[in-house]
Amino acid sequence: MSSLRAWARDLGMGVRFAFGGGREGWTRTLFTGVGVGLGVALLLISTALPSALTARYERSDARSTLDAPRTEQPGRDTLLVMRADQTYHDAAVEGSFLRAEGPDAPVPPGLEKIPGPGEMAVSPALKQLLDSAEGAELRKRLDWRVSEIIGDPGLMGPGELLFYAGNDRLQKTGPEQYQVIRITGFAPVEEREELDPVLMLLVVLTFVALLLPVAVFIAAAVRFGGERRDLRLAALRLVGADTRTVRRIAAGEALAGSLVGLFLGVGFFAVGRELAGSFTLRQRSVFPADLNPSPGLAALVAVVVPAAAVAVTLFALRGVVVEPLGVVRTTVPRRRRVWWRLLLPVGGLGLLVPLAGRRSEGGDFNQWQVSAGVALLLVAITALLPWVLERLVSRLSGGPVSWQLAVRRLQLTGGGAARLANGVAVAVAGAIALQMLFAAVESDYVASTGQDPARAALAISLPPGQESTGDLPAKVAATEGVVAAVPLTTVYGRRPGADTGIRTEITVGTCEALREVAVLNACADGDAFVLAGPDQYEPLQPDGKLFVDPLFDPAPDAKPLEWTVPAGAMPVTAREDPTGRIRQGVLVTPSLSPRGVGAAENAQVFVQVDASVPDALEKVRTAALNADPLSRTLTLKYTREKAGYSAIRTGLFFGATAVLILIGTSLLVSQLEQLRERKRLLSALVAFGTKRSTLSLSVLWQMALPIGLGLALATAAGVGLGAVLMRMTARPVRIDWSSVAAMTGTGAALVAVVTLLSLPALLRQMRPDGLRTE
Template structure:
């Protein structure tokens, strides 16, 4: 046949198959609907995945639009200058980004999302923060901010709908100085500098996350286009009876699959639009996106629209490659040929061949070959899907005896285990990938988590005061000490001392009560009026007892210090000052210089280098931490209430984990829904058999149990295979990331249990349709 003739034959037969799918009465519509729903769910998740890059780019673009990193600055007030200060805080585990604004001229730049500057004491808040402040849960935060809401920040000034942001008008802000980071004088906003690239270990985690989340989608789409296989075989045999040859019926079968895939594309687009509307109400780890940001790139949409129908046709033709379709039936009605193992082992062995040589290698430039790693992971996980049908066939083939429900389930799997294996393959891949991810995350967390040196057992919070607000330090300390939930509050002030001014490398004198100074040195006997020299510092000999020095902000000249509200005074180090050994303070810092009690300390220095209060909390008292933050904010809006932690992880890891949770939630919904759709399709195909068994006296409970066993047995084998494959893949990837291999069996059991629980839920949801299919009217036929 010539090329044009073959094209016409393909077009004719594909069109006929589409007509069978769409115009075959109630049976055809239901079959196409089930296929379309299964494919549509996968398409929707693929579209969301292709839209993620654009959503992240939009978030970053809006974040850059309000960024102060790289913003143009001015040295003196002008008609286009704006004083802006950071007032970030945390409220009950949620980050609240705050800025204090003081325009110095009519041309001062207005932050994105605002039409005008808030008046002094007035607030402009994000919609999410407004809702929080109006709710009972936001009472303490409402007390802290203590301002009237005059405006709501628009979308242009937010990275996501769940972001908590506020701008507050200020009467005045302290003058800026070189090195100041909390108060800046800017003439505009500018994009932030390019972010640092992820480390190779985190890049490996991102790559595995994408593979582990998207591969189950592909497995489910492939399973969905093969639904209704038994009824399709009967139709194809009927076509052979009226004269169609084998190639024609295969092309007609491909046309039916093509129609189901086309319906899936339509339904998937609808699911995507609905899901995009719901995305705005979702927030995970305070990361959210606006629905409008989920806009897939046209090229990726075209790729999905082309790949899904092509995959449907290819999978159908591949499925029928070994099936002999005769006028009176198909070869599948006879005992099927035993599945072969050799080619199924090639896939995981190929994956091992790609990954094993990379493990433990010292990467040039700190990079690794993403293509080899991605290909190896894909081959290993796809190999799991290829091994499961063979494993299921071998296991059920040797089973004999047992209760009636068990025998019915086993016999059904012995006759045709393919549909059950296809339904479970998605769970197997998802659980195997999740186990590998959890293992890698555990290793990466240990590798990217560093010791901070802070000691939370000595102080829960360190309140760092802004320069110029030290006069209220003692009052703040007393106020914090009387706050419910506070065990003790220890205030300390630090000023510089030097023999001459300016002196950038001058030692410090730390001022506080004996109880406070005991946090930073081994004092021994102490009373008010004592002064101590700290041993072991690089500037230990810079100041000696009896020396006459200058105290205050000695890093800059006296004129510069006076312009900023400070001054330097002369001070004589007491001749009786004792030398003591320093000890790390609760933040892990080892101090140098001098220690002085209040009565012996330099007076009227005007400005300290910095001041802080160490606060120890009683964890049994609720909201003690929030009350401390509120008191610190009211004393100085620029104060930083830093929660002390013994360890700190890489800043990029929480974002990767949040992305994993978002994707895992979508895959979990897809798995459950697709399982339910596949289960209902299988029950619909066997409704006459079920009704006949009930008519012959089989108890309904027995049939319900048989359906459960028929699903549970493949799932149990799939989960065992997933546990083995996941731990093996995780060990390989941990070796690749050069982190110690450690299997957390609790996580493995939790993930496999989640898969089993999902199957149990799907089985329960399928019981009402199953009971309806057992009615006597299920014996009717058209």
């Protein structure tokens, strides 16, 4: 018989044993299928991410006005647009004010018509929020009539908060009104900013660190029920099968479990994809229809998983001698060799160390080299942990009965316990390395805004073209929780003979307001000050002339207004306002402000609130929008993250959440499968008088010892890998031990939860009927 036919025959027999071997056979196959299926589902989600991201970008581009065609003159096909983004309970609510200037004005995607004055179109998620008790304050702010629900083509995801509101006050009489744009259509962004080498390195590491634990769990799942399987193989040897035959039959059983896992994984993925539209994490969501796995990558998963199941099974049986009267594994096993296990971390370091300092030289990182190096270092944990566990437990003796039972079990079958801990250890090591790298490069992508939230929590800007702040400061000041509302207006002038593009500021405000932008020792109404701060021009002198342009006066024959700097203007030093801006020019109190200017180009109100008042910030935002719908409210923050870095952190959060769920579920399945295998042993020990509490503690020790050892090994490997990565990006090696402790603690907490969940099953396995056999 040819080798190929022998393989087909024996694999087929293994498949029949898996499905037709009675309850024992199909139970083991089901456990294997569930474990593999969870991993396959996560792999399919990973292959679907590119299509989901592409769909999000396409929907974002479809409504983008960044590169949209613009015109300065109104027409039948022009649309005025002004951003009206809001913040509600730290959630971003994206919005725009619209005004059609003609019957052919472009309609945003997802809408059938442009909302009229007093109307708005909202996304389904925003509609749900507005209708809920949680959105009560937001309803007061967005109190226009909902005329339409935005369709899917106009949304990046089902959980997006978005609105379009009609506003007949929008106008654009000149280029100075930069907040309002006039477009004739929507257009995609022509050129997206590419990720720099460090961010690309973070992306590669995120994928490797998140997907490698999945592969480890799949490899562990195909080895469920190994001890019972070997006893069945011994029976086959008794009826005449040779060693190669029984190994191929065992591979066939693993193949059957992996095929069941593929089908279950497709089912899990289908269920997860439908549920994906119901979840929003960090304001990111995806439409189920966008999660379409790449056909090539999906086919690769379908081929690799069964092939890996066969390969892992044959590799696991390489040191097991199956004889007709039993399995040699039941005796003292041969000591594991360490030399080949050390080659993995050496190879990983050999790939990564030459890349040290590459970033400081301005070069890119070879993605395949980085991926291979990181994968070898993380896989080394799975190779070293069984050897370290074996060396440790071989030297342990004595102690309570529960401890002795656990140690003896680990001495006989430490490999299974190590496999249980491998996935957790790999995940924790990858998380530690990633956290160290994120912390090391954070300063490059998290920049200071220069803003000072301690002086003002919000800065409200009024649209250009208004003569003053109107009654907005008074309405804001009367809002519950407001400590201070400080208004400032600014008009712009130019010196005689100066270029018309060079302008000098005239800032108008009360003494309290002027102290936000300058150091004033004494001030009273009627005072004026000349700023001697970092002005690139010579400071203005008292009695100096300025020409104030009525920039927003539509009259074609409007002439500049001559204004004289008050004679008593005193020189003062400028200081940063709460937004971090340093002003130049002249400061005057309201009685000295230029008259007949026509409009102030810049009007701001700095607002400080009492943080102890519930929803104080939201009430201020509502008061500002109700006082002037075209006002814009800026929440002052100390730092701001770059978009690419923020997106990667969000992706890592999504992936880590999914992997955490997989780890917990797989650990629980693994633990239940091991308890099922020990059912007869546990029942026998109870029958001989062993306390259930003692057995429960022994099972706890059997999990805690390898997991604790794995976490210690993961900490060392993660810190080492993180140090290498930091050197690659030319950063000094600094270890944030609090982050390391947090990652390790998360792994330990997950194991503790799984142990608690498995206790009811453990108690059931101790019943006397576990001794019954057929």
